[in-house]
Amino acid sequence: MRIIRTEFVTLFLLAGCVALLAVPLKVISWFPGDLSFLLAVPIPERPLWHGHAMLVGYAQMVLGGYLLTRPGQRTIMLYGTLWLMARAAIFVPGTTGLLLGAAFNIAVFTMLFIYAGLNFFRAAKRLKSAIPGMIIFLLLLAESLYQAGAIYGYEMLCEGALRGVIWLMILLLFMMGGRIIAAATSGALQKRDLYRPYMAQGRLETVGIAALIAAATTDLAMFPVAISAFFSILAAAIIFCRLWSWRVWLVWDFFDLTSLHLGYAMLAGGMVFYAVQTLILGASSLVDFHGALIGGFALLSITVMCRTVMQRLRFTISLPISMRIASLCLIASALSRIAAFQDTASRELLIISGILWECAFIGFIGTLIWLVCRFRSAKIANANRS
Numbered sequence: 001m002r003i004i005r006t007e008f009v010t011l012f013l014l015a016g017c018v019a020l021l022a023v024p025l026k027v028i029s030w031f032p033g034d035l036s037f038l039l040a041v042p043i044p045e046r047p048l049w050h051g052h053a054m055l056v057g058y059a060q061m062v063l064g065g066y067l068l069t070r071p072g073q074r075t076i077m078l079y080g081t082l083w084l085m086a087r088a089a090i091f092v093p094g095t096t097g098l099l100l101g102a103a104f105n106i107a108v109f110t111m112l113f114i115y116a117g118l119n120f121f122r123a124a125k126r127l128k129s130a131i132p133g134m135i136i137f138l139l140l141l142a143e144s145l146y147q148a149g150a151i152y153g154y155e156m157l158c159e160g161a162l163r164g165v166i167w168l169m170i171l172l173l174f175m176m177g178g179r180i181i182a183a184a185t186s187g188a189l190q191k192r193d194l195y196r197p198y199m200a201q202g203r204l205e206t207v208g209i210a211a212l213i214a215a216a217t218t219d220l221a222m223f224p225v226a227i228s229a230f231f232s233i234l235a236a237a238i239i240f241c242r243l244w245s246w247r248v249w250l251v252w253d254f255f256d257l258t259s260l261h262l263g264y265a266m267l268a269g270g271m272v273f274y275a276v277q278t279l280i281l282g283a284s285s286l287v288d289f290h291g292a293l294i295g296g297f298a299l300l301s302i303t304v305m306c307r308t309v310m311q312r313l314r315f316t317i318s319l320p321i322s323m324r325i326a327s328l329c330l331i332a333s334a335l336s337r338i339a340a341f342q343d344t345a346s347r348e349l350l351i352i353s354g355i356l357w358e359c360a361f362i363g364f365i366g367t368l369i370w371l372v373c374r375f376r377s378a379k380i381a382n383a384n385r386s
Contacts, residue, residue, distance in 0.1 A: 006313070007076040008065040009372055012305045014080060015061035016365040018087065019298070022053040023354050044090045046098075046150065048158050051286055054293075055165050056143060057087055060108050062301050063136070066308060067116035075115065082107050095151070102147035109140040128206070131175065135168050142168065159286065160220060166289050167216035173267055173300055174212055174235065177242065178205040180304065181260045188251040201242055208238040219284055228284065229275035236275075239268035256319045259303040259327045266334055267296025273338055287341075294357070295334030299327055302364045309368060313375045320370070326363035329356045 025044070044050075064079055071079075086104035089097050113136050120133030142164040149157030182199040189195055215231035248261040270292025277288040303319070310317050319327075333356035340349035 005073070006372060006375070007073050008068065008312070009309055009368060011061045011065035011068070011076065011080060012309065013365060013368055014083065015058050015065065015301075015305070016361050016368070018053055018057045018061070020358060020361040020365065022050055022057075023357050026050045027351070027354050045093075046090065047155050048162060049090055051162050052146065052158075053087070053090070055162060055169070056105065056146070057083070058301075059139070059165070059169060060105075060112065062305065063116070064108075064112055065305065067112070071115050075111075079108065079111050082111070098147075098151050102151060105143055105147060106140070109136070109143050113137055113140050128209070131209070132172065135172050138168055139165060162286060163284075164216070164220060166286070166293065167212070167219070169297055170267065170271070170292060171209065171212045171216070173264075173296060174208055174239065175205070176300070176304070177239065177264050178202075181257075181264060182242075182246065184257055184260065185246045185248065185251060188254050188257055189247070192250070194247070194250055196245075196247065199246060201245065204238055204242060204245075208235050211235040211238065225278040225282060225284055229279050232271045232275040236268035236271040239264055239271075255324055255327075256303065256307055256317055259319060259323070260300065262327065262331060263296055263299035263303060266299055266331065267292050270294075270296050270334070270338075277341065291334055291338045294337055294353075295331060298357075298360070299330045299334075302326060302330070302360070306364070306367060306371075309371050313371060315371065315375075320367055322363045322367045322370075326360040326367070329360035329363070333357045333360065 029050075060083055064076075064083075068076055068079065082104050086101055086108060089101035089104060091097070092100055113133075117133040117136035120136075121130050124130035124133070142161045145164075146158050146161035149155065149161060178201065182201070186196065186199040211231045211234040215228045215235060218231065219225075219228040243261060243265060246261075248257075251257050270289070273291040274284075274288045278284045302323070306319060306323050307317055309315075333353045336349045336353035336356065340346040340353065
């Protein structure tokens with residue numbers, strides 16, 4: 001009988017922890033006067049540290065836990081240790097901290113590319129199948145550029161690298177919708193004798209990938225914002241078309257699926273918000289991506305992580321009530337963060353968004369711990385019976 005390994009859950013838990021801790025640290029830095037009683041908490045002083053932690057630090061653990069299925073326990077422990085050292089390096093002052101952070105962060109992405117990214121190239125029979133491997137390589141490149149900008153004091157290079165990471169994650173999430181969400185929705189429809197063929201929608205996916213690459217390229221190349229906004233809206237429209245074509249309302253009571261559908265829809269809605277904001281302001285900003293990242297990236301990632309844990313530990317895939325509440329909290333957090341773009345009650349909305357985010361990840365971390373404890377208890381009980 002195949003041994004069920006649980007090392008990957010540790011990586012998912014670390015992803016939840018960095019998401020849980022980075023937001024309060026940012027809030028304290030926003031309102032130092034009102035939160036002076038918390039100033040003893042160490043606050044990183046480097047520019048863009050929050051965005052880097054929430055994007056790179058979080059994504060490294062999500063991708064690692066999901067993709068590192070073949071490496072043994074020692075490799076995964078090394079991966080997690082390098083990640084922890086990279087997170088700790090941000091609190092080391094001066095050039096020493098910058099060099100340590102660069103070395104450990106680049107090492108993490110290098111391991112991810114060697115152990116997971118190269119597999120996509122080896123197994124690819126066509127170019128589209130190799131795109132996830134290309135994305136992991138480009139994430140490594142973007143991180144290298146970010147760290148070079150941090151070491152040499154080029155903040156614009158750091159911001160451009162983070163912007164590249166955002167587009168790469170959006171592209172990866174879009175493709176995930178064509179694989180994981182489409183397959184899971186198809187399976188649920190088949191259970192109700194509502195089978196629909198061609199759920200993957202290959203041609204539509206190709207157009208969406210092309211639109212996202214065009215949006216990312218024009219944004220990073222600083223073309224007129226209207227061009228990137230156009231392609232972003234086109235990609236969002238394709239996501240909505242896919243959801244409509246999948247007839248997602250027919251399986252609304254499968255909440256593990258509904259959570260994926262909502263996350264996919266929030267990704268599209270966040271991209272529309274990004275496009276509208278850039279058109280109104282006449283310039284693109286990292287802040288404009290919050291809707292897509294909180295509502296799309298965060299919701300899709302915690303749902304996929306929880307489903308992955310349940311699947312690999314051989315539980316029935318049905319999200320616990322704690323995860324359902326966490327998903328709703330993330331949706332509300334995203335909407336609150338989007339609403340804070342204007343001046344009226346923006347501070348209050350930011351705080352509300354942060355509180356809802358914290359609640360969501362407390363629920364997520366608690367759920368994973370409960371699932372592992374439940375698995376180990378069942379394992380011990382089976383061993384005693386035998």
